[in-house]
Amino acid sequence: MTFFDLARKNAWRKPLRTVLLMISIAVAFLIYGLTASFLNGTQGAAGASDDLLGVTSASGRTQPLPIAAMSRITADLDVAAAGYVARLRGFVDVEKNFVAVSAADPGLLMAVNGKELGLTPALIDAIGQARDKVLVGRALAEAQGWIAGQRVTVTAFDMSRQDGSRDWRFEIAGIFEGENAATDTYFMIARYDYVNAARVRGKDTVDAFVVRPRAGVSPGELAARIDTLFSNSATPTRTQSERQFLEAFLRQYADIGLIVNLVVGAAFVTLLMIVVNTMVFAVRERTFEIGVLKTLGFSRLDIVALILGETLFVFAVGGGIGLALAKLAATFAGPALGLVFSTPVLVKALAIIAALGLATGVLPAFNAMRIPIITAFRTR
Amino acid sequence: MTQGNEPYIALSGIKKAYRIGGEMIPIFSGLDLTIPRGDFVAVMGPSGSGKSTLLNMLAGIDRPDGGTLRIGTSHLDQMGEAARAAWRAHNMGIVFQFYNLLPMLTAAENVELPLLLKPLTRKERRLRVERVLDLVGLSGREKQYPALMSGGQQQRVGIARAIVSDPGLLLCDEPTGDLDRKSADEVLEMLRFLNRQLEKTIIMVTHDPQAALYARRTLHLDKGDFIEEKRAA
Structure with a gap:
């Protein structure tokens, strides 16, 4: 057994609760993976040049x-x-x-x-x-x-x-x-x-x-x-750099991008609150056992690591499933939906998984870290 | 390590009081106690006499309000929480009345818990766990979960967990309080074996006079002080 095994086994103590948490995380990261792939597949202004000029009609780009x-x-x-x-x-x-x-x-x-x-x-x-x-x-x-x-x-x-x-x-x-x-x-x-x-x-x-x-x-x-x-x-013209040109062209999608980011942000904030709430209760149920672990010599940092490990595990599994589904969707429906699930999308998603996994574990870990052993033993 | 005739455990002028309902209730008002290395002491006394408080202070999970508390070369009364946690991990094992095993871990995993804090390889940890489970007569039950074990078996897992780090001091809080007589005697025999054969210093809080007979001596606590001391037969 390792520290990680201990965190994993803690996470599976209530399998139904853990599975539901993982499903909600998977859905959030599926949404993120799909929207990020969509934006990735429909934009390219970042690579545009400032030195290249585009000359279009002053009446509009379609003229x-x-x-x-x-x-x-x-x-x-x-x-x-x-x-x-x-x-x-x-x-x-x-x-x-x-x-x-x-x-x-x-x-x-x-x-x-x-x-x-x-x-x-x-x-x-x-x-x-x-x-x-x-x-x-x-x-x-x-x-x-x-x-x-x-x-x-x-x-x-x-x-x-x-x-x-x-x-x-x-x-x-x-x-x-x-x-x-x-x-x-x-x-x-x-x-x-x-x-x-x-x-x-x-x-x-x-x-x-x-x-x-x-x-x-x-x-x-x-x-x-x-x-x-x-x-x-x-036919009067309007001349802009390639970057200005593409950004202006993509601005018609900017609202969509903003909406997408807001939806994903809302999903993540909701997820954060759900998981924090669940983890706080899950750890509170285990207060006595945290007292036992401390009595065995587990330090406050060991307890923090254990709980952060548990939330990271839940996020890694849930997020991994969500991203795998997004990748599958991009593979099979990418051409029809304009989805490109690229390495940068994956790396950013993994960073969010790690950040949310740690963020959701901080409060319950802090609570568990602070509780004195004597107080923990009184909870049974 | 203590030098020469210095006692292994030395409590001097220990003071401890709890605030209950706005009023300070004194538990100890200058308790003195010395215990040599290798002793097996039973601590008895009525409820509220301070047995658990004494055990908690010896375990470093509670601190005296005054006085000094030394175990070996460690002055627990002067140590911070992190230092006391590290001290517990390396110097002390504890046996609880209700075993306090983690239900999602197997017997072997429960025993292995304290070893996660030591720089041992997975193989070294496994060998140590096998050895102590064999010592407490639970070979072959490594993968069994606590819920499927009898009270006596669970307490033996608890003892295995307490000794797996090879600590010099074993603290037992009513170790037979939840067991039938036969299981209790088996557990007490085991404690006596650990004391006599492996030279563990054992301090056992108990209400059971029968259990106290297994100790080398019995201390009676009442109103915050030891009022009687006798050698067990």
Whole structure:
């Protein structure tokens, strides 16, 4: 027997109570795992660059810009590289399985944003083999279970083909990894020439230009200059850094994120109170035995360790079950729900398990630590 | 360790009073007592005479209000709670009237409890537990839970737990108070064996004159002082 065995056996003295506690903890961490996976699978602003500029219509991001504006942008000597993107939003198989496609000139995209996206010459060659080839980001590929060479059909929400269909068929030419774990790779890159030729409306327009300033050039100043360039045109522009652009785009989900955090926070606070209350009573029932342990030579710190060990055990088992269920859900329903159960989500959850396990044990442990042996013996 | 003829246990001028209903009730007002190493002392006396208070102070779970209390080289009256806990873990075993075994632990696990506080390997702990369970005649019952054991067997587990750390001092609080005569005699024989063969110093609080006969001497406490001392037959 070890100290941990003793804590574990204490926890199982009333199996029904312990099982109910574990279930409530498991449910709370299932909720946390699912919501964290959801936010993780739908956001990528953290990996966005401050140096990369996005030029969109001043009337709104959904308003197109003529592709002809590209030449006026690249005419500025402070522009190192520029590309363009037309967005195709749709789903695969079921409507909930949202997929975003960025239709671009792969070569230009490589020049302007290749490093951040993890594009390689081999990938650019691969997408250049045929007009319907696409490159898929690692996060999207993992979530969907896609591999290179696979054919996928994206049903567009609002971009019809000339044949009347909204189904866009692509063949995966390769997977791009992103520069690091924070890079948003939950989308695919298609060829603009293919999409532009096949679509009914919006021909020769783009949703955004992507601009990389020359080294030493202030992105803010260049952005202002580009917007001035188009201020008196038919399509005034709004130029922001990639980070500003993505954050503004994601702000529409910010309320959802806030609500999700509040719900999870409320669940954890409730859980904290339930477990603290239960543990206080559980330890109070054992006051006499704590007196016996102290008589045998267990110090106050030993008693504290024993009770913290017990609450940690309950949280570890309950939390572990909840996270395992969240992982299963992300594995089997991830593509449909946009869930990505990543290592950072797991690490954060484990830290919360440890923190809550200790926090819930502090009060009962403190009570048990303080009680004098003589007083403990009077409780029988 | 005590030197030369110095007694193993020495209480001098012990004072202790409890506040009951706003009034201080004195239990001891200058109690003196010496016990040599290897003695087996029965402490008898009416309820309220201070037997349990004396035992609690000897166990370091209660402190005198005044006077000095030394066991071996340790001055319990001057030690803080943590030091007294450590002292109990290494120097003293205690046998309770109602055994006080933890119900969710097996006999072997109950006996092993004090060893968790010592720097022993799992194997060393297991060997010690097996040895003392064999000593108290409970070999083969290691995995039995207290609820499935008789009172006599539970008390033998309690004794095994008290001696597993090999302490020099054994304190027994009415160890036969909850047992039938036959089981009580078995337990008392065991205590006598521990005293005679293993040279444990034993102090046993009891109401039972029959039990006191197993001790080397009996001290009678009344009104906070020893009024009679005699050698057992």
